[in-house]
Amino acid sequence: MTFDVGALRAEIPALQSGVAHFDGPGGTQTPARVARAIADALTGPLSIRGQLTPGEANAETCVRAFREAMADLVGGDPSGVVFGRSATQLTYDFAHTLAKDWEPGDEVVVSRLDHDANIRPWIQAATIAGAVVRWADFDPATGELPPAAVGELLTDRTRLVAVTAASNLIGTVPDIAAIAELVHRHPRALLHVDGVHYAAHAFVDLERLGADLFVCSPYKFLGPHHGVLVASPDLLEGLRPDKLLPSTDAVPERFELGTLPYEVLAGTTAAVDLLAGLAPEATGGRRERLRSAFAAVERHEEALRAEVEAGLDALPGVIRHSRAADRTPTLLLTFEGRDTADAYRFLADRGVHAPAGSFYALEASRHLGLGDTGGLRVGLSPYNDKDDVARLLEGLAAFLRS
Template sequence: MSYDVAAVRERFPALDAGFAHFDSPGGSQTPRPVIEAIADALAGPLSNRGDGTLGERNAAAHVAAGRQALADLLGADPSGIVFGRSATQLTYDFSRTLAKTWRPGDEIVVSRLDHDSNIRPWIQATETVGAVVRWAEFDPATGELTVDDIRAALSERTRLVAVTAASNLIGTRPDIPAIARVVHDAGALLYVDGVHYAAHVLVDLDALGADFFVCSPYKFLGPHLGALAASPALLETLSPDKLLPSTNAVPERFEMGTLPYELLSGARAAVDFLATLSGRREGGRRELLAASFAALEEHEDTLRTRIESALAGMKGVALHSRAARRTPTLLLTFDGRDTRDAYRFLAERKVHAPSGSFYALEASRRLGLSDTGGLRVGLAPYNDEADVDRLLTGLTDFLDS
């Protein structure tokens, strides 16, 4: 089945404003079914979870449906789906919880490729118990983070490795299954930041080998919240700080306060929307998602290849996204030109490609771009050839200005 991008675009009211959006790595636009699901949930009746009133039952249903949808998206057990305000908040929560099991001299590995939300929480957690941070470096010339780079940072004292499944800055997709094998052989746990990855690749928690996988629905057409997937059996071994009256059941004991039921309804709707992208209608949700992500990957790679080919012919443009396997996310810099000027120039022409390091400070510094980063061009399900035309025309005009 062909990818009908025109039909997809019709479902996004934000596109009526006339912008060509290449800002999806920072957060995607929202399709109407997600907006309607959030509004319908709020229209209620809605109460705290329970089994008495209709409002209580509605709340419980939103939670159950949200967990099942995220489980289907991530190839996980719904009883192992934990919701939080954001991926950053969840990582902070789990870093503090896991730190209770560490001892002075234990080692935690973080990577230079990662967003700071998968670096700083672990560094700060080690400081509370006297554990040691070790760094896995990536090759700035190729953008590659290899299993050997991770292996070089491991020792018999390693307790946990935190690594991204896809760089939000340059798109690099490390070989997570291979990394998982060496991490587990070392007797350590693997915490994977899948925030950028889950927007472009169908996740399979078991195939990846991740012990923890965190993502953000607002990066894949949903509302602003975070979700973490893990084995329920693993979650049972962890004891987070919690209020005394709150439940000790998994996964609820990791969720602070009342959940945003309307956002869980929106997350469920986002997964259901993703399942329609291929145009296929028969099959279970996971099967439909597999077809949709296959179609989406082909669509995004076609646009990415066209952009990269055009950039190769532009003088004074450096492309820092070079890994063999990567998402459709490109980081650009310009000889003698500030990428913030390019961002503003494009914005005036209603093309949104932001400039910065996007919280991937260590990666930006490793690439020799200090904290400034570059101009990031990211693709999403609603981007089309006309968007690419506008981007390339805008970049050409900027370089000629």
């Protein structure tokens, strides 16, 4: 399947500014059709969900279409798709809910590879419940998190394992399916997977991954700002979140507090539909077209990543911290004797946006020996092209000469 990066770029008004965006891991630029879907929903008419008036019906359509679109994107059940303000908020909510059943001496496993949003909520919930926290360490030399690093920590007291499907800092993609197989040998243990960075670059197959709970954020893959959690409806039926007395007890609505932002849901549906069309020759239903589209996008991103890495290797004093065999097109860089914040500012002045920091992956940054400072993160997105890469490499070469 072919992928026309020029056609995608033409859909995104922000790219007309001339900035080369390598900040996709923090949030992608928004296509015009996603913005139009949001505006169309808002000007609907639009009311609280129902069936009687046109506004009620429009709201109901927005919700149902959103759940179906996200189920197609990740291979889940629409009845297991939960809206949240962010992945962080969803993880806190579910940590609070799950911890109601934890007892002193139960165990929770977290990974140093993860964004803090998949670490701190579980540590804080464990502390309240009197549960023990165990840490899975990745290899700072290779960036790898082998399944055994998680498996050796599991016991019959393990209640929750939290691990990322892809590091937002260095791009490492752990073998989640192998980790899931180890976790599910312990019948009381659940696997919570942070797919925020992963879902932006890979075709998500929840059945293959084996995740019990999976979170992602549409604004990382051309959609609006919010989070989504997907789980089996049967699992959600057994969880009792705090909620208002008159609000519905139906799944998944019992986890969604207050009135949903219907216009945001419409924007997410439009983003998923756009993704499904990125391989125009693909046929079949939306799920199959997404499979073809992500395969085409991965080939495009990997080719650009290889070009970036070859260019970086030709520059003096560049240290690449993204070394795992399986990783997203996301590179963390530091420079011998130079401050990465200075590189960030230098590139920004040249219209190249590659930010510096630890990007909330604080434990990973510290484990790499980079403290809380982190490095310069170069994140490729589907809309990046060869011209962007050339400008990045030229800018870094100029910075290192300056």
